[in-house]
Amino acid sequence: MNSDQLEGKWKQVKGQFKQKYGDVTDDDVTYSEGKFDEMLGKLQEKTGKSKEELKDEINRM
Numbered sequence: 001m002n003s004d005q006l007e008g009k010w011k012q013v014k015g016q017f018k019q020k021y022g023d024v025t026d027d028d029v030t031y032s033e034g035k036f037d038e039m040l041g042k043l044q045e046k047t048g049k050s051k052e053e054l055k056d057e058i059n060r061m
Helices: 003-025 028-047 051-060
Strands: none
Touching: 003 028, 028 051
């Protein structure tokens, strides 16, 4: 597992915590951030690309 994949795994965990926190506080912004971080984390883990590479790719779509 390379560093980008490890970072992706951490972002998944971080995203799940943000979602849980968002549910408890009913803060839609926190929940949405958590979902996005989780998605980026999963993509990093699967592709091995950096967060910046993935954001650039998403912005080009």
